[in-house]
Amino acid sequence: MNKKLLFVLGIISGIVFVIIIQGQPTNLGATVRGANVFSSANQTAVTVATSSTSILARDTNRLYVMLCNDDGTNYVDISFDSSANATTGFKLTAGECYEIDGDNLYLGAIYGIANTSSSVVTTLYK
Numbered sequence: 621m622n623k624k625l626l627f628v629l630g631i632i633s634g635i636v637f638v639i640i641i642q643g644q645p646t647n648l649g650a651t652v653r654g655a656n657v658f659s660s661a662n663q664t665a666v667t668v669a670t671s672s673t674s675i676l677a678r679d680t681n682r683l684y685v686m687l688c689n690d691d692g693t694n695y696v697d698i699s700f701d702s703s704a705n706a707t708t709g710f711k712l713t714a715g716e717c718y719e720i721d722g723d724n725l726y727l728g729a730i731y732g733i734a735n736t737s738s739s740v741v742t743t744l745y746k
Contacts (some may be wrong), residue, residue: 658683661746668696668732668741672703675741676730683746687712687730691739696732702719704733712741 657704662686666675675698689696689702689712698718712718712732720726732741 642703658746661744663742663744665690665696665740665742666732668734668739669733670737672699672705672731672733674729675732676743676745678727678729679745681725682725682727683722684744685730686717686744687720688717688744689714689739690742691715691734693737694737695735696739696741697735699731699733700726701728702731704731706733706735707721714739 666673668675675687678701686696691714693714695714696712697704697706697709698712699705702708709731711719
């Protein structure tokens with residue numbers, strides 16, 4: 621075979637190899653922060669009052685949190701790293717859940733305040 625043909629075949633096989641490799645999933649393992657790969661989690665139910673209530677303490681090892689407002693009518697204002705009030709944070713409406721994961725990982729304290737009467741916020745966290 622001539623050298624030009626071998627060169628072209630080498631280039632083509634390299635391109636095919638790259639295309640095949642790019643299409644394969646990569647297993648990054650369970651130690652990658654934010655990958656939501658864990659075998660156990662903690663669950664708590666916190667009664668959030670109409671005054672600022674601590675939902676979760678600061679945790680620098682946190683991997684995941686799901687906050688769910690279990691109330692049927694009341695909303696809960698969620699605040700990060702400071703006491704909750706009706707003008708800061710965001711509203712977690714009745715029946716709504718919010719996830720904190722590798723895309724928006726927050727390690728600080730989480731507070732809540734219910735709008736009209738106490739509401740239960742269930743948390744699943746790791």
